[in-house]
Amino acid sequence: MSSITSGRAQKAVLQRGDAVGPGAEAGGEPAPVVTRYSSVAHALKAEIASGAFQIGAKLPTEFELCHRFDVSRSTVRQALAELESAGLVRRRQGSGTTVVAREPALRYSLSIASEADILQFTSETFLEFTETAGPVSAADSRRLRLGAPTEWRVWRGLRQSTGSGLPLGVTTVYVPVVYAETMKALGARPQGAIFEFIASSMGLVLTAIEQEISATVVDAEESDLLQTPIGTPALSIVRRFVCEQRLIEVSETIYPSDRFSYEITLQRDNSGKLPL
Numbered sequence: 001m002s003s004i005t006s007g008r009a010q011k012a013v014l015q016r017g018d019a020v021g022p023g024a025e026a027g028g029e030p031a032p033v034v035t036r037y038s039s040v041a042h043a044l045k046a047e048i049a050s051g052a053f054q055i056g057a058k059l060p061t062e063f064e065l066c067h068r069f070d071v072s073r074s075t076v077r078q079a080l081a082e083l084e085s086a087g088l089v090r091r092r093q094g095s096g097t098t099v100v101a102r103e104p105a106l107r108y109s110l111s112i113a114s115e116a117d118i119l120q121f122t123s124e125t126f127l128e129f130t131e132t133a134g135p136v137s138a139a140d141s142r143r144l145r146l147g148a149p150t151e152w153r154v155w156r157g158l159r160q161s162t163g164s165g166l167p168l169g170v171t172t173v174y175v176p177v178v179y180a181e182t183m184k185a186l187g188a189r190p191q192g193a194i195f196e197f198i199a200s201s202m203g204l205v206l207t208a209i210e211q212e213i214s215a216t217v218v219d220a221e222e223s224d225l226l227q228t229p230i231g232t233p234a235l236s237i238v239r240r241f242v243c244e245q246r247l248i249e250v251s252e253t254i255y256p257s258d259r260f261s262y263e264i265t266l267q268r269d270n271s272g273k274l275p276l
Contacts, residue, residue, distance in 0.1 A: 037078035059097040129157035169255035195241035204243035
């Protein structure tokens with residue numbers, strides 16, 4: 001667990017991985033070597049982007065792709081894996097390969113060292129609720145150290161990047177019952193950070209943000225919401241927002257590893273020591 005203090009850095013990296021054709025580039029510089037599976041993936045990406053395969057449509061079978069491109073089944077599987085990694089398709093055994101996006105997904109890389117960084121993150125992404133003001137289970141209350149579950153309500157939604165079709169993660173927000181009416185004013189798609197809205201509405205001052213990061217995998221329900229296979233490696237980030245020793249919000253977000261990364265920079269203090 002870490003308390004947020006000072007510093008700031010944030011960036012988004014678009015991973016496209018488009019291949020470059022073989023041969024020499026202008027000026028005599030050699031072009032990168034292109035593997036056969038990259039050539040197949042590049043051709044399929046172009047067709048998906050052009051609309052030849054609509055979102056929700058099935059790509060040709062592996063056998064058909066082998067015949068079309070005159071490559072082995074292993075090459076086709078590597079090409080499809082590249083498309084899946086880019087967030088363009090979803091593969092499931094027995095149901096084929098389905099197109100889920102026309103453009104490669106943005107992979108968000110986030111470095112946080114202050115409250116301002118979280119506010120910046122919420123301005124570059126948005127949260128859209130799919131469930132609102134639900135009851136909190138006893139198991140979640142114990143796991144997140146909320147206290148009596150009857151004193152809390154839960155909201156759930158998808159965290160989206162403003163430039164990406166696929167969601168970055170599934171976010172669950174726990175708020176004390178006393179702030180439930182305040183939450184209604186946010187609507188289904190909050191603008192800005194929830195903790196900041198609650199604090200400003202209630203005249204409170206944020207004094208601490210506690211954070212826990214752990215490794216996990218995507219479960220069956222999250223798989224459907226995130227459009228990614230069950231068991232996909234993911235990051236779980238839990239944040240606890242405290243105003244004058246009063247817990248006003250707890251958020252938990254599950255981010256698939258291919259869509260989000262987290263960076264921490266350690267800086268020496270006045271004594272010349274690095275924090276541990």
